[in-house]
Amino acid sequence: MGDALFCYVLRLADDHLILGHRLSEWCGHAPMLEEDLALPNIALDLIGQARALYTHAGVIEGRGRDEDQLAYLRREDEYRNLLLLELENGDFARTMLRLYLFAAFMELFWERMLASKDETLAAIAAKAIKETRYHVRHSAEWVIRLGDGTPQSARRLQAALEELKPYCAELFHSDAIDREVASAGAGVDPAALRQDWEAEIAAVFRESLLEEKGIGDGHQTGGRLGRHTEAMGFLLAELQYMQRTYPGMQW
Amino acid sequence: MYSQGLIGADGSTDESQEVLAAFQQRIDAEEKIEPNDFMPQGYRRTLIRQIGQHAHSEIVGMLPEGNWITRAPTLKRKAALLAKVQDEGGHGLYLYSAAETLGVSREEMTEELLAGKAKYSSIFNYPTLTWADIGTIGWLVDGAAIMNQIPLCRCSFGPYARAMIRVCKEESFHQRQGYEIVMTLAQGTPEQKAMAQESLDRWWWPVLMMFGPHDADSQHGDQSMAWKIKRFSNDELRQKFVDATVPQAEYLGLTLPDPDLKWNPEKNGGQGGHDFGAIDWDEFWAVVKGRGAMNRQRVEARRKAWEEGAWVREAALVHAQKRAERNRLMTQAAE
Numbered sequence: 001m002g003d004a005l006f007c008y009v010l011r012l013a014d015d016h017l018i019l020g021h022r023l024s025e026w027c028g029h030a031p032m033l034e035e036d037l038a039l040p041n042i043a044l045d046l047i048g049q050a051r052a053l054y055t056h057a058g059v060i061e062g063r064g065r066d067e068d069q070l071a072y073l074r075r076e077d078e079y080r081n082l083l084l085l086e087l088e089n090g091d092f093a094r095t096m097l098r099l100y101l102f103a104a105f106m107e108l109f110w111e112r113m114l115a116s117k118d119e120t121l122a123a124i125a126a127k128a129i130k131e132t133r134y135h136v137r138h139s140a141e142w143v144i145r146l147g148d149g150t151p152q153s154a155r156r157l158q159a160a161l162e163e164l165k166p167y168c169a170e171l172f173h174s175d176a177i178d179r180e181v182a183s184a185g186a187g188v189d190p191a192a193l194r195q196d197w198e199a200e201i202a203a204v205f206r207e208s209l210l211e212e213k214g215i216g217d218g219h220q221t222g223g224r225l226g227r228h229t230e231a232m233g234f235l236l237a238e239l240q241y242m243q244r245t246y247p248g249m250q251w
Numbered sequence: 252m253y254s255q256g257l258i259g260a261d262g263s264t265d266e267s268q269e270v271l272a273a274f275q276q277r278i279d280a281e282e283k284i285e286p287n288d289f290m291p292q293g294y295r296r297t298l299i300r301q302i303g304q305h306a307h308s309e310i311v312g313m314l315p316e317g318n319w320i321t322r323a324p325t326l327k328r329k330a331a332l333l334a335k336v337q338d339e340g341g342h343g344l345y346l347y348s349a350a351e352t353l354g355v356s357r358e359e360m361t362e363e364l365l366a367g368k369a370k371y372s373s374i375f376n377y378p379t380l381t382w383a384d385i386g387t388i389g390w391l392v393d394g395a396a397i398m399n400q401i402p403l404c405r406c407s408f409g410p411y412a413r414a415m416i417r418v419c420k421e422e423s424f425h426q427r428q429g430y431e432i433v434m435t436l437a438q439g440t441p442e443q444k445a446m447a448q449e450s451l452d453r454w455w456w457p458v459l460m461m462f463g464p465h466d467a468d469s470q471h472g473d474q475s476m477a478w479k480i481k482r483f484s485n486d487e488l489r490q491k492f493v494d495a496t497v498p499q500a501e502y503l504g505l506t507l508p509d510p511d512l513k514w515n516p517e518k519n520g521g522q523g524g525h526d527f528g529a530i531d532w533d534e535f536w537a538v539v540k541g542r543g544a545m546n547r548q549r550v551e552a553r554r555k556a557w558e559e560g561a562w563v564r565e566a567a568l569v570h571a572q573k574r575a576e577r578n579r580l581m582t583q584a585a586e
């Protein structure tokens with residue numbers, strides 16, 4: 001169970017680091033000052049969650065790796081985040097829609113995680129659920145505003161959905177690792193969240209006048225196995241720049 | 252971040268002597284002037300300009316540090332830097348709100364910035380080239396901002412003074428955090444220490460320029476002092492800053508790049524202080540006039556964000572109108 005749990009927590013940590021990284025790219029470049037504050041704020045929550053998860057993963061692994069060794073010092077094929085989260089930000093519509101799709105998933109995930117038999121994961125969930133509810137609210141409001149805004153914003157949001165749709169099925173990717181951790185009562189099997197997630201987003205999509213068919217049928221997967229998109233190497237080149245250039249130093 | 256050394260504020264005013272004298276009496280009694288109170292045109296103009304420059308400095312100041320968020324060396328540093336840059340955006344927001352009480356909108360101020368009509372602190376026209384720059388900026392740039400902003404907490408204009416009280420608390424946190432980054436480097440490997448020293452060498456003189464021209468060359472100081480918008484002159488604040496910083500640099504084991512820097516027991520009315528070398532004012536004026544390393548890129552980045560965000564702001568507005576209209580119809584139907 002130790003190996004499976006380590007992988008399980010690491011995947012989750014990578015998701016939060018990578019989306020936090022993408023959102024942080026907006027800092028100072030957002031469409032309005034309020035979003036220059038909100039986007040880094042959400043990025044900060046995600047990076048805080050990633051830190052707690054990496055630290056926990058390091059403890060489970062028991063080889064003395066700390067949060068930074070796990071976050072910074074792996075090869076690309078050792079990162080296990082969802083492909084959805086590593087894609088470039090695109091415009092504001094795509095950024096907000098991606099955040100919404102993921103946050104709506106994580107809200108369901110953390111709610112069930114509160115009952116985890118792993119006390120650390122339950123504690124992380126208890127903190128994360130509050131933050132995630134805010135992420136859902138904030139991003140859903142924007143998805144509705146943009147969808148039911150001007151013709152241009154509606155067009156951009158619809159285009160964002162077409163762009164992201166192929167990557168959504170991976171949210172529910174479930175393999176032996178997920179099943180082992182779930183059956184031990186330590187975690188949630190993501191496949192079990194699909195119906196609730198589809199119902200949740202359908203409500204928001206209705207209000208945003210988005211046309212949506214087959215959101216769960218995407219064919220883009222591989223992140224959980226370490227097979228990434230072309231965007232990932234560049235993201236890691238930035239993320240790891242200091243640690244790779246100056247190995248083994250304290251910062 | 253900063254507003255000392257204000258460039259180009261026009262404090263001239265054409266109210267009658269009596270009116271001005273009555274206003275001055277309120278100032279001298281240390282009463283706070285509030286947005287709906289009478290104020291001379293020159294006072295209002297000076298404040299709009301100063302608070303606007305200050306707000307723009309906070310916002311443009313997000314860019315050089317933001318440049319390192321995705322490359323911060325550890326998760327702890329990344330989180331702290333994100334939080335810091337976000338704080339600076341928050342300062343911009345309070346300051347725009349304070350300026351708005353004087354009858355100018357955030358949009359107007361933004362347009363002036365993008366048109367190059369409103370200035371921001373020249374320090375942000377320098378590039379951030381190494382991780383050490385993130386430490387140096389916190390330590391020295393936020394440090395200089397604090398020197399300038401602590402007296403602004405007693406500024407005669409109420410909304411500005413109150414904004415500064417909130418901002419100062421966060422700035423001193425930034426300053427300690429920056430110092431701690433530099434300390435970690437100074438105590439690190441020779442390579443890290445060299446990185447810290449190189450950064451200090453690049454930033455020291457531009458930071459001293461943040462306080463603005465020498466008092467003898469500064470045209471608008473006297474009226475601002477009389478109105479108690481400013482409490483100390485540019486040179487007084489610069490001297491305080493140097494005297495506070497020299498022992499900090501010594502403690503780090505770093506060298507301030509000024510061969511003329513030395514203790515002078517006669518300074519500060521016999522309390523002692525530091526003499527320091529001549530500032531290169533040609534560089535200062537060149538940067539103020541647009542010939543710094545990053546002037547064009549900083550304004551371009553803000554313009555890009557503003558222009559590419561226009562459709563988002565418009566969508567938010569249109570959606571709010573649709574919503575209001577629907578609510579109105581629903582209320583009507585219910586009646």
Ligand SMILES: [Fe+2]
Nearest residue numbers: 252309339342
């Ligand atoms: Fe600030």
Ligand SMILES: [Fe+2]
Nearest residue numbers: 339393422425
């Ligand atoms: Fe600051």
